[in-house]
Amino acid sequence: MKREKNTLRNALSLGRIFGVELKLDYSWFIVFALVVWSLTGYYFPMTHPGWPTAVYWVIGAITAVLFFASVVAHELAHSFVSQAQGVPVRDITLFIFGGAAQISEEPKSARDEFLMAVVGPVTSLVIAALFSLLWWVSRPISEPLHALAGWMAWINVALALFNLIPGFPLDGGRIFRALVWAITGNLRQATQIATGLGRVVAYGFIFWGVWQIFGGNWTSGLWIAFIGWFLENAATASYRRVALQEMLAGHTAREVMMTDCPHIPPGLTLDVLVDQVVLPSGRRCFPVMEGDDVHGLLTLHLIKKVPREQWATTRVEDVMIPRDELKTVKPDDELTLVFDRMAAEDVNQFPVMENGRLLGMVTRGNVLAFLRARAELGL
Incomplete structure (x- = not known):
């Protein structure tokens, strides 16, 4: 699998x-x-x-x-x-x-x-x-x-x-998708057809499991039904991923990145940061800068880790992600790869860097807003 x-x-x-x-x-x-x-x-x-x-x-x-x-x-x-x-x-x-x-x-x-x-x-x-x-x-x-x-x-x-078993995303379902893909030449259509068959197979497992339960075989029935539930969720998620990739194809980080993120100095204390920058801006991530030099990145999640009574004595540089640990993307990186990296590395944003310079920030919210705007405009 x-x-x-x-x-x-x-x-x-x-x-x-x-x-x-x-x-x-x-x-x-x-x-x-x-x-x-x-x-x-x-x-x-x-x-x-x-x-x-x-x-x-x-x-x-x-x-x-x-x-x-x-x-x-x-x-x-x-x-x-x-x-x-x-x-x-x-x-x-x-x-x-x-x-x-x-x-x-x-x-x-x-x-x-x-x-x-x-x-x-x-x-x-x-x-x-x-x-x-x-x-x-x-x-x-x-x-x-x-x-x-x-x-x-x-x-x-x-x-x-x-x-x-031809239930996508099992191997049999993927073999079936490959055959449909070869015939139609369209990955999304092949995935949609394979996903439909996969959901039929999944519901078959669920029905079989429920039948076993009513027959008195509780242990096997629950297990079979649970497998069906898992397959149905996996099939649906697989199709959504392919559809998302198709919508993001041909677009880059440069198109969705924010260029107006508030830059903050490393010596700023968290209490001042929250009162003067975080709350007024509504942003969730902040590049830590001195001039054009990038020192790191501070996120709302990192701020929340610090007890509130320590904000007045904790500086940005004490809790930020330092520059050498920063995960970044380039402005011409494809959005599909950027979004995949966010999921794989469990992060919500990436600084967009080129030749050591910070150009902006790309976040999950940026990508989703980009998709919503295109959908509303029928693009």
């Missing part, structure tokens, strides 16, 4: 694999515990009775780790092909529904989309084939190893088949 937008903020960084950052969302611990519990408490005892309790727990834990390693391999395959096609990958995040490779932009062609999507299920099937071989070889050697390999072979086949 692939995501374009970073919706999983609460994640632990585990390092980098082949240049791609691997993250662990806190929700992953829930599903990991459930997998270990189901393997040790139900699956292995039912299919292989008679093992010592410790063996069930050890094999269950190892199997769960290998399962999530398979999910990482699935997502790494997406990432390798994506990067080979010139589409950057910011990270891979494991979360409650599995894993997601966060790509920075849409594929450049239908062919790229197809290759990026299909490689995930293919990788899962290759892993399934390897574990099937281990299952066959280990039969006379070790029953626990034989059981582990059998479950891993089965679950990777299931992972591949699930991802091939």
Whole structure:
């Protein structure tokens, strides 16, 4: 599965694999515990009775780790092909529904989309084939190893088949979008059609889950319905992103940046700043300047972090983002990339810099106001 937008903020960084950052969302611990519990408490005892309790727990834990390693391999395959096609990958995040490779932009062609999507299920099937071989070889050697390999072979086949469901943004939905894109030559239209099919699939999951609940199978029913809800939200968000990119295409930061931001000196105290600059201007971000030299940036969020009783003794330079840590954009950067960076880096504004000079500020509000104005004018 692939995501374009970073919706999983609460994640632990585990390092980098082949240049791609691997993250662990806190929700992953829930599903990991459930997998270990189901393997040790139900699956292995039912299919292989008679093992010592410790063996069930050890094999269950190892199997769960290998399962999530398979999910990482699935997502790494997406990432390798994506990067080979010139589409950057910011990270891979494991979360409650599995894993997601966060790509920075849409594929450049239908062919790229197809290759990026299909490689995930293919990788899962290759892993399934390897574990099937281990299952066959280990039969006379070790029953626990034989059981582990059998479950891993089965679950990777299931992972591949699930991802091939034509419900956008699952891999199957992306394969379907690539085919429609190739036929129509229009990414937005292909996304709209694939999203529509994805929502049908999502509502099918929700209906199936509710049916299971009324049938008395509460646990499976809730889980299936929750998956459907997640797919419906993901499909809708994916289409909105593509539509937004199309509306921003061809426009740059220079077109929407503010050039009248109040410049503030680094030695100004926060109480004076709030009374004389923040409240009268209504602005939320303030370049910290001395002459033409940029020292940093102060935002309303940073001011709020300082207790009010300390404003009179706290200077701007004490709480500002310093120049060497400042995230900036250039005036000719495309708005699609600027907006994507805001989402990826979880910021609301960027200073617009050129040759060391501050030209203005671009904020989320600027971009949204630009879109509203164009919509009202029918542009």
